[in-house]
Amino acid sequence: MSDIIIKTENLVKTYNTGKVRTYALRGISLEIARNSFSCIIGPSGHGKSTLMHLMGGLDGPTEGSVFIDGADISGLSNSELAGLRAKKIGFVFQFFNLLQNLTAKENVETAMMFSGVNEKTQKEKAKGLLSLLGLSEKLNAKPSELSGGQQQRVAIARALANDPEILLMDEPTGNLDSESEAEVLDNILKLNKDGKTIIIVTHNRDIAKMAAMVFExxxxxxVDDGKTK
Ligand SMILES: Nc1ncnc2c1ncn2[C@@H]1O[C@H](COP(=O)(O)OP(=O)(O)O)[C@@H](O)[C@H]1O
Ligand SMILES: [Mg+2]
Known part of the structure; x- marks a missing residue:
């Protein structure tokens, strides 16, 4: 397999809202190496989340293409895209997006609901992932009983539930205090060492310093092709 896991070619995205047209992306070409740790940085409103959504097949481009493992995903139907995401990509967002009435363990288990894995394995796996992220004491805690950093670690465990090769994270520490941020980053670095391809969207330059590739x-x-850091 090629060592390029995600490639974008001249990605353009415009949003039309009423009479207003927003040019969110104006031609982005980049390559993400397998098992790498990359950051996408830039000021708010400049297209970072849009780029992440397109790279992960959450939304389609106006022009250009996204290749995952060499395959152009532009032609895929919504259900094919959903299948691809479920198999290959884990998403983590700034506001955790956990289900409030479920426990940490149940939040992770729900990610495996359509994976064909039996219930017993789901339960064991959820427990294992939460332990990996240092949350073995918090399996039955609801999100409201957890700190921000702990909630984000549950969200990361959930993103890992279906063994994705790629983790796409949009401002994963944007809503955390510095101690929780360090704790979450530590876990992200470990996952990268274990072979996950990590892409973090951030406007925090300290996080970008930890990455091998930085796309600005x-x-x-x-403004930076990611090879000049
Ligand atoms: N769903 C949408 N509809 C209309 N405009 C959008 C939508 N999503 C993003 N935008 C606009 O596209 C531009 C880039 O947004 P975004 O990718 O969210 O930037 P960032 O993540 O860097 O803050 C902004 O001007 C934003 O308002
Ligand atoms: Mg954003």
Whole structure:
């Protein structure tokens, strides 16, 4: 297999809201190496989340293509995209997006609901992932009983439930205090060492310093091709 896991070619994304047209991405071409740790940085509103959504097949481009493992995903139907995401990509968002009335363990288990894995294995796996993220004492805690950093670690465990090769994280520490941020970053670094391809969207340059590749985006264009760090 090629050592390029995600490639984008001249990605353009425009949003039309009423009469207003927003040029979110104006032609982004980049390559993400397998098992690498990359950051996408840039000011708020400059297209980072849009780029992440397109790279993960959550949304389609206006122009251009996304290749995952060499395959162009533009032609895939919504259900094929959902299948691809479930198999290959874990998402983590700034506000955790956990289900509030479920425990940590149940939040992770629900991610495996459509994976064909039996219930017993789901339960064991959820427990294992939460332990891996240092939460073995919190299996039965609800999100409201957890700190921000702990909630984000549950969200990371959930993102890992179906063994994705790629983790796409949009401002994963944007809502955390510095102690929780360090704790979450520590876990992310460990996952990268264990072979996950990590892509973090952030406007925090300290996080970017830890990455092997940094893509800087301004007004929907790359100002850094990620190879010059
Ligand atoms: N669903 C949408 N509909 C309309 N405009 C959008 C949508 N999502 C993003 N935008 C616009 O696209 C631009 C880039 O947004 P975004 O990718 O969220 O930036 P960032 O993540 O860097 O803050 C912004 O001007 C934003 O308002
Ligand atoms: Mg954003």
């Amino acid at each position: 985006i301004r007004d929907g264009r790359l």
